[in-house]
């Protein structure tokens with residue numbers, strides 16, 4: 001049976017903060033990605049993780065020519081390899097703008113070998129689709145893993161066409177979860193979340209304003225930020241997908257035709273939506 005998610009899932013209440021806290025209680029997220037020409041994708045995910053409340057955020061870049069994000073100097077930038085020596089993060093997300101080079105393959109191998117909760121998106125998914133040994137490593141991970149494919153990435157992972165995925169999205173989400181033994185968020189209008197316990201949900205928030213570059217990077221950052229703050233990974237996926245869509249729905253109140261929402265602006269709208277939702281239920 002499929003659950004329709006029409007409001008912020010109750011699990012989000014766990015994000016409310018007590019008075020006596022410190023940053024170490026809200027997780028340390030490491031983003032792996034950002035090869036030449038696509039460092040923006042990794043920075044978008046990292047900025048989102050920070051602004052949605054994660055305690056600390058590292059960005060391990062494959063193209064390490066930049067060492068600071070001047071708009072968000074709170075982010076700690078380094079070479080991708082340095083994230084693993086020593087590993088200080090508590091949560092990993094990988095693939096945004098990572099490319100499919102030998103270096104990307106090696107970094108993805110480190111991610112899969114780690115025992116941390118892991119979100120894989122974009123090129124990490126393309127690498128997995130192309131390398132059977134990574135598929136084996138993925139299936140054998142003892143810790144939670146979430147794959148967040150858009151329909152074309154899902155098609156690559158299943159060895160089928162985008163049209164076939166779109167024709168029966170629940171079947172595709174189910175097949176992905178079975179094949180890779182992971183939680184799945186199959187993106188696109190009405191994003192489906194299939195968790196390894198067999199629960200399938202369809203998200204009802206969001207609209208065509210999200211059809212712009214980088215919106216998947218912000219979604220990945222939201223989800224891992226929520227997970228780092230204590231939500232179980234599948235819950236973080238359901239809450240995160242809803243918030244991401246809600247951000248775009250709020251955009252329509254000032255931009256009724258839904259044009260021109262940048263991924264950077266989605267971050268602020270999602271942050272507002274989360275804060276207001278948690279405050280309203282106090």
Ligand SMILES: NC(=O)C1=CN([C@@H]2O[C@H](COP(=O)(O)OP(=O)(O)OC[C@H]3O[C@@H](n4cnc5c(N)ncnc54)[C@H](OP(=O)(O)O)[C@@H]3O)[C@@H](O)[C@H]2O)[C@@H](O)CC1
Nearest residue numbers: 038039040041096097098099122123150151152188213214
């Ligand atoms: N600022 C940066 O640095 C950014 C960097 N980025 C990085 O770029 C890299 C390549 O990623 P990518 O997703 O652009 O390419 P790719 O996997 O070939 O897929 C594109 C094709 O998929 C399809 N498709 C997508 N959604 C669909 C849907 N809902 N429903 C149906 N089909 C859908 C659609 O196919 P079409 O319909 O055109 O046949 C579309 O043309 C990756 O590393 C990423 O992180 C980006 O994050 C952007 C910001």
Ligand SMILES: Nc1ncnc2c1ncn2[C@@H]1O[C@H](COP(=O)(O)OP(=O)(O)O)[C@@H](O)[C@H]1O
Nearest residue numbers: 187188189206207208210211213214215216217
């Ligand atoms: N028409 C739409 N309705 C609802 N959500 C959408 C729509 N178009 C795009 N999205 C959402 O925007 C995000 C796009 O992610 P993705 O395709 O990975 O983009 P990118 O790789 O550029 O970051 C996904 O979360 C997707 O569900």
